[in-house]
Amino acid sequence: MNLSKILPFQALFLALTCATALAANPHIVVIMVDDMGYGDPGCFNPDSKIPTPHIDSLARDGMRFTDAHAPGPLCHMSRYGLLTGRYPFRANVGKWRQHAVIDQGQTTIASLLKTQGYQTAMVGKWHLGFEEKGYENPLPGGPVDVGFESYFGIRASTDIPPYFYIRGNRAVMPPTVPIEANNTEGWSPIQGKFWRKGLISPDLKLEEVLPRFTDEAIDVIDTHHEKNEERPLMLYLAYPAPHTPWLPSKPYEGTSKAGLYGDFMVMVDAMIGRVLEALKKAEMQDDTLVMFTSDNGPVWYDADVERFAHDSCGVFRGMKADAWEAGHRMPFIVRWPGEVKAGSVSHQTICFTDLLATFAAITEYPRKANEGPDSYDFSPVLLGKQDDSQPVRPHLAMRSGSGFMTMRVGDWKLINGLGSGGFSQPRRITPGPGDPAGQLYNLAEDPSETKNLYAQRPDMVKKLQATLKTIVDQTEG
16 A cells, blocks of 8 residues: 555644644634723622623623622632632732742633634733833733733733733833823712823823723734635733723713713723624624623622612622632623523522633633643633522632632531631731631521521631632642
């Protein structure tokens, strides 16, 4: 047999098989907004004072999750867990100001999907650090070093200097111009048009960042379409809004009944609408899995609720950074035409860390034991093959902004301290004589966490403490 005559046919067969596999995988667009509460989108709160028609359209056409959680109630924690499938308490996420948080060679959703033939792109807020050695030099350790083929964005939040755009691993223009701090009368010091003093690049205006990122994301979609790219697209769009500074442009002023914050949230929703329209124009809508969520809870006080009759946190207690539910229970929506039932709702407990395992399952990636150790596949839920009676996760562990550990098993939630563990007052309470040492809630009966059952259910406290210790002590294979 003349193998030289057969090999070309084998090569053609393999090429066709590969092309078929790539075509079978959906495009994936992950849209993460910043500091938006569970009670902001109308599809999660019928009493919301903020119109969110585009976010609501995703829920209408897809699946809405009522018990989805950020892996930490702060920006950098949440993003680390989403990208790596690891709980952020397993890493030194606090080093982001000068160093890269994600280890070299660590699997991320981007590197996983790139292995599976995806074109990977990121636009927006990074907040997971670079190896900084001057902004005129390359910035290693960022998106393009952890699986993204392209990146355009900013280093952290639009209230944390220095302020400058990054393309790939280089500053588009280094920050050289001084900018003074700013606050807004009538709001707390960390609300409104708040930003910190520092340096800003000459080509960046804070009020233009949100629409600029939308333009960049649309360009990624349009370019993919125009080039007739055979590979499916994975786009991670990390908006830095409605995080402060709240900077709605004129067309959005007065469009909500929740003040400056609400107007900015209307603008965020409109930007999402532009991205969804770009998918439709590129004829990619029907082949795209869209995931939408927020990175953590809002900065919204009781006084704001009274002032606007709008509760950004919905029925949940607390806010950003807290161990209480409003710090980390997030709106989460998945639209996947032809696969996810339109208008469906899931009460499964899921976490952003679960994206890695879910994408691995969808694309048939052979995940290793040490890849996404805190990630659970919820694709059977999306496909209607697993209902709420079969939990995706056996448990959920988390560290709050000030270090409280929480443990969730079923309806039960343990917090190993008293107070919010975050921004809400009181942040920490020292137990007095006879006081419980922590907090225990049954979320099915008490979603607002008003009845501390720590003293009444020592058996459950002991069980959750043991589970938490096992998870925290766990080592990766």
